Amino acid sequence: MPSFSKPQAILCDRDGTLIEDSHFLSHPDQIEWIPGVLEALKFLNTQDIPVFVLTNQSGVARGYFPVEAVGVVNGKMRRDAEAATGAIADFYYCPHHPQGQVIQYSYVCDCRKPSPGLFLQAIAHHSLDPTRCWAIGDRLRDLEPGLQLGMKAFLVKTGYGIQEQQELSKSPFYEQITVVSSMPEIMDLIQNESKMLNVTP
Numbered sequence: 001m002p003s004f005s006k007p008q009a010i011l012c013d014r015d016g017t018l019i020e021d022s023h024f025l026s027h028p029d030q031i032e033w034i035p036g037v038l039e040a041l042k043f044l045n046t047q048d049i050p051v052f053v054l055t056n057q058s059g060v061a062r063g064y065f066p067v068e069a070v071g072v073v074n075g076k077m078r079r080d081a082e083a084a085t086g087a088i089a090d091f092y093y094c095p096h097h098p099q100g101q102v103i104q105y106s107y108v109c110d111c112r113k114p115s116p117g118l119f120l121q122a123i124a125h126h127s128l129d130p131t132r133c134w135a136i137g138d139r140l141r142d143l144e145p146g147l148q149l150g151m152k153a154f155l156v157k158t159g160y161g162i163q164e165q166q167e168l169s170k171s172p173f174y175e176q177i178t179v180v181s182s183m184p185e186i187m188d189l190i191q192n193e194s195k196m197l198n199v200t201p
């Protein structure tokens with residue numbers, strides 16, 4: 001088991017990583033938490049490790065749902081997390097797409113992952129040191145901006161993760177990405193580290 005020091009913060013993808021990716025999810029009733037994730041959020045809360053959710057929501061630009069729907073879904077996720085005594089510290093989303101239908105959101109932005117905009121916003125708003133943060137997601141584009149900023153990166157095998165794993169070898173960051181079964185496995189890495197600290201004479 002590799003060893004990782006406890007992160008300052010986790011910058012995590014939403015669909016396919018925290019909740020099931022049900023393809024342009026736009027209503028709170030469609031939220032289906034991936035098994036173990038709420039418990040993981042609870043654990044991270046006890047460890048004082050904030051979780052920031054960074055999500056591409058091009059369904060807005062594509063005209064599939066209004067921008068307000070993103071906030072409604074995120075709000076429900078936040079309440080679910082709190083009901084499980086976990087927490088989501090903040091959400092950052094990109095509503096854009098270069099080939100969308102809604103003119104207001106249809107352009108090449110600097111926040112649609114793999115562009116780094118969402119990461120830079122979270123880092124600036126919360127004074128994060130990227131070299132002490134972890135990026136977690138089910139697609140390489142969730143990880144590459146974090147890696148470019150010096151974060152550790154974990155690919156989960158939920159969502160598109162299994163497919164993405166096949167593409168991993170093509171990434172220039174191949175050797176820096178740790179593949180885990182799902183978000184809750186990340187907690188084992190943190191717990192292992194605390195155990196190792198405890199046995200230090």
Ligand SMILES: [Mg+2]
Pocket residue numbers: 013014015016017021137138139159
């Ligand atoms: Mg995803």
Ligand SMILES: [Zn+2]
Pocket residue numbers: 093094095096109110111112
């Ligand atoms: Zn954007």
